Amino acid sequence: MLKMTHLSKVYRTEVVETYALRDFNIDVKEGEFVAVTGPSGSGKTTFLTIAGLLETFTGGEYHLDGIEVSNLNDNARSKIRNEKIGFIFQAFNLIPDLNVFDNVEVPLRYRGMKAPERKQRIMDALERVGLASRYKHYPAELSGGQQQRVAIARALAGSPRLLLADEPTGNLDTQMARGVLELLEEIHRDGATIVMVTHDPELAARAQRNVHIIDGQVVDLSVDPRFHAAHHAASEAHG
Amino acid sequence: MNLPIRPILVALRRHKAGTVLIALQIALTLAIVCNALFIIHARLANLSEASGVDEPNVFVIKNQWAAERPTAQVDAQVQADLLALRQLPAVRDAAPASGYPLQGGGWDNLVTLTPDQTHPITDSAVYTSDEHFIDTLGARLVAGRNFRPDEVMVMGTQQSITPPTVIVTRALADKLFPGGHALGKSFYAMGTTPSTIVGIVDPLHRQGVSQWNKAYAGQALIWPLRADDARGIFYIVRAKPGQLAAAMREAPKALYAQSRMRIIDPKDGVQDYAAIRHKVYDSDRGMAILMGIICAVLLAITAAGIVGLTSFWVGQRRKQIGVRRALGARQRDILAYFLTENFLISAAGVLLGVVLAVAFNLWTVTRFELDRMSLAYVGVGVLVLLLLGQGATFAPALRASRVSPVEATRSV
Numbered sequence: 001m002l003k004m005t006h007l008s009k010v011y012r013t014e015v016v017e018t019y020a021l022r023d024f025n026i027d028v029k030e031g032e033f034v035a036v037t038g039p040s041g042s043g044k045t046t047f048l049t050i051a052g053l054l055e056t057f058t059g060g061e062y063h064l065d066g067i068e069v070s071n072l073n074d075n076a077r078s079k080i081r082n083e084k085i086g087f088i089f090q091a092f093n094l095i096p097d098l099n100v101f102d103n104v105e106v107p108l109r110y111r112g113m114k115a116p117e118r119k120q121r122i123m124d125a126l127e128r129v130g131l132a133s134r135y136k137h138y139p140a141e142l143s144g145g146q147q148q149r150v151a152i153a154r155a156l157a158g159s160p161r162l163l164l165a166d167e168p169t170g171n172l173d174t175q176m177a178r179g180v181l182e183l184l185e186e187i188h189r190d191g192a193t194i195v196m197v198t199h200d201p202e203l204a205a206r207a208q209r210n211v212h213i214i215d216g217q218v219v220d221l222s223v224d225p226r227f228h229a230a231h232h233a234a235s236e237a238h239g
Numbered sequence: 240m241n242l243p244i245r246p247i248l249v250a251l252r253r254h255k256a257g258t259v260l261i262a263l264q265i266a267l268t269l270a271i272v273c274n275a276l277f278i279i280h281a282r283l284a285n286l287s288e289a290s291g292v293d294e295p296n297v298f299v300i301k302n303q304w305a306a307e308r309p310t311a312q313v314d315a316q317v318q319a320d321l322l323a324l325r326q327l328p329a330v331r332d333a334a335p336a337s338g339y340p341l342q343g344g345g346w347d348n349l350v351t352l353t354p355d356q357t358h359p360i361t362d363s364a365v366y367t368s369d370e371h372f373i374d375t376l377g378a379r380l381v382a383g384r385n386f387r388p389d390e391v392m393v394m395g396t397q398q399s400i401t402p403p404t405v406i407v408t409r410a411l412a413d414k415l416f417p418g419g420h421a422l423g424k425s426f427y428a429m430g431t432t433p434s435t436i437v438g439i440v441d442p443l444h445r446q447g448v449s450q451w452n453k454a455y456a457g458q459a460l461i462w463p464l465r466a467d468d469a470r471g472i473f474y475i476v477r478a479k480p481g482q483l484a485a486a487m488r489e490a491p492k493a494l495y496a497q498s499r500m501r502i503i504d505p506k507d508g509v510q511d512y513a514a515i516r517h518k519v520y521d522s523d524r525g526m527a528i529l530m531g532i533i534c535a536v537l538l539a540i541t542a543a544g545i546v547g548l549t550s551f552w553v554g555q556r557r558k559q560i561g562v563r564r565a566l567g568a569r570q571r572d573i574l575a576y577f578l579t580e581n582f583l584i585s586a587a588g589v590l591l592g593v594v595l596a597v598a599f600n601l602w603t604v605t606r607f608e609l610d611r612m613s614l615a616y617v618g619v620g621v622l623v624l625l626l627l628g629q630g631a632t633f634a635p636a637l638r639a640s641r642v643s644p645v646e647a648t649r650s651v
Contacts, residue, residue, distance in 0.1 A: 045648060048648070049645050049648055052565065053644075054564075054565055054643070054644040054645040054647065054648060055643065055644075055645040074569065074570060075569050075570075078564070078567050078568065078569040078570075078572075078644075079567070079569075081564075081565060081566070081567045081644070082566065082567020082568075083567070087565050087566065087647070089562075089647060089648065093558070093562045093565075093647055095250075095559050095562065095563075096253075096559075097249070097250035097253045097254070098246055098249060098250060099249070102245075102246045102249060105246070106246075106562075106563060106566050107566040107567050109243055109246075110563075110566065110567040110568050110569070110572055111567065154566070158567075166648060
């Protein structure tokens with residue numbers, strides 16, 4: 001589903017080159033629920049933005065659903081983002097001027113979908129996240145958990161092949177976070193491929209597989225003592 | 240492209256202040272620009288308005304007497320002057336006059352059909368001259384006859400004489416006696432003595448060109464009077480074709496040869512119609528330029544307002560734009576979003592502007608008797624404002640379209 005090979009991302013200034021990702025390799029199979037963890041500044045978000053085609057990379061290869069994306073132009077990248085990827089952001093990123101219905105509608109409009117189909121998909125997605133009755137509400141009228149559910153509905157409405165979640169519970173309290181996580185697990189059980197970036201070991205432990213990034217590279221927990229302890233602690237917590 | 244008109248309208252409802260202000264600015268600009276364009280066009284059209292004068296061959300001498308004399312002496316001098324002028328080889332004809340078309344200012348009288356009528360029917364410009372006036376101007380007598388020499392009366396300073404015969408313009412004849420048949424009919428334009436219409440000329444412009452008298456445009460009467468004002472008189476001279484320059488050179492010499500007791504200003508005492516027309520429409524030209532500048536400034540201010548508001552909104556919604564891009568918006572979708580948003584605001588503005596423009600014009604029609612504005616001006620104004628809006632939005636919208644989708648992941 002998502003395969004990066006020897007991928008690198010370099011930020012260059014006049015005097016310095018900074019590697020955000022270096023010789024980065026990852027292979028996420030269809031239907032997997034993968035948690036990407038790592039300390040702050042390790043490159044998690046950079047990985048996610050490249051995986052979501054939000055920005056380009058410097059070297060290596062990236063195949064998304066069998067398509068080599070490095071040479072795609074902006075329109076083609078937008079089309080893939082729209083049709084194959086669903087985003088869930090830490091800050092929800094709902095559009096404050098639009099109500100719940102219109103927020104969920106945004107990606108469907110960019111797909112050029114007809115109004116009746118859009119409406120059906122929006123209501124189905126809102127039904128799934130338990131907010132169908134709130135479709136006329138504005139984001140400011142909802143709790144954080146509800147806003148994140150709307151964001152999930154927005155990501156789901158387009159039936160994406162890949163769901164990318166960036167710290168999806170980072171702005172939520174424990175109870176709301178649990179609800180959102182259960183929703184993600186349910187979505188995964190229904191067959192979606194989910195890649196979730198998180199620094200929360202407890203959250204990561206709920207995923208099928210954990211990928212750890214440090215200094216812009218995927219590291220193997222089994223041989224890296226720095227993350228061994230953290231891995232065990234997380235496992236025991238959910239044991 | 241699936242234009243998100245409903246969501247844009249919904250979003251605009253939550254940004255009422257900026258939206259309403261820009262729409263109002265567009266409305267006011269449209270109302271002012273439409274009417275200004277109309278006035279500019281009317282003023283520019285005036286510049287080529289028909290005077291009824293054979294302008295390439297006619298010139299005017301402003302003759303001031305150097306000393307006051309009795310009316311009889313003045314009249315004798317005037318007759319001698321006219322004879323001298325008419326005898327010049329380059330001159331076809333010459334006439335005395337109290338005023339001339341496109342002079343600027345002039346003599347107007349109110350006109351009634353009965354001597355005791357309290358509400359005048361209309362207003363008419365008044366010319367006084369002799370039987371040479373029509374030929375000298377090159378005006379066209381379309382009905383009736385010219386004055387006979389014996390009908391020409393002499394009127395001295397402070398005197399008030401109403402001749403029994405009059406020649407009127409077609410416009411005045413139609414106003415007084417709609418449906419034609421004005422010849423032989425009488426009216427009152429000064430005192431209680433009627434004047435009977437013996438001839439009709441068409442066209443003959445008034446002395447003044449003021450827009451405020453537009454309703455009376457073309458309404459003029461000619462009385463057979465030599466108004467021998469002790470201060471001075473106008474001599475209108477028609478040169479033979481191609482001999483204008485020679486006639487203008489020789490005419491003052493001929494007059495000075497008759498008598499040195501006169502003043503003909505060497506600078507503008509002798510003026511051909513090109514100079515007369517240029518001078519009298521100076522204010523029209525100035526007004527057209529001023530209106531043009533006002534229009535340009537207003538349009539520039541409106542464009543600046545739109546650029547400012549759109550730039551502000553783009554800056555304010557940078558994250559939102561990034562989110563839209565992340566969700567699949569192409570650059571052209573973002574561009575279209577802002578252009579559509581501006582179009583909707585501009586459309587609301589121009590709708591209100593059309594109402595204001597027409598209302599303002601109706602006010603000027605009733606208040607100043609100006610013409611009704613053609614809706615073509617409103618159409619042009621609407622088009623200009625809509626294009627201006629789109630043009631002013633384009634640069635900030637283009638900047639917005641270049642916002643990277645990665646903005647969606649940046650914290651505020």
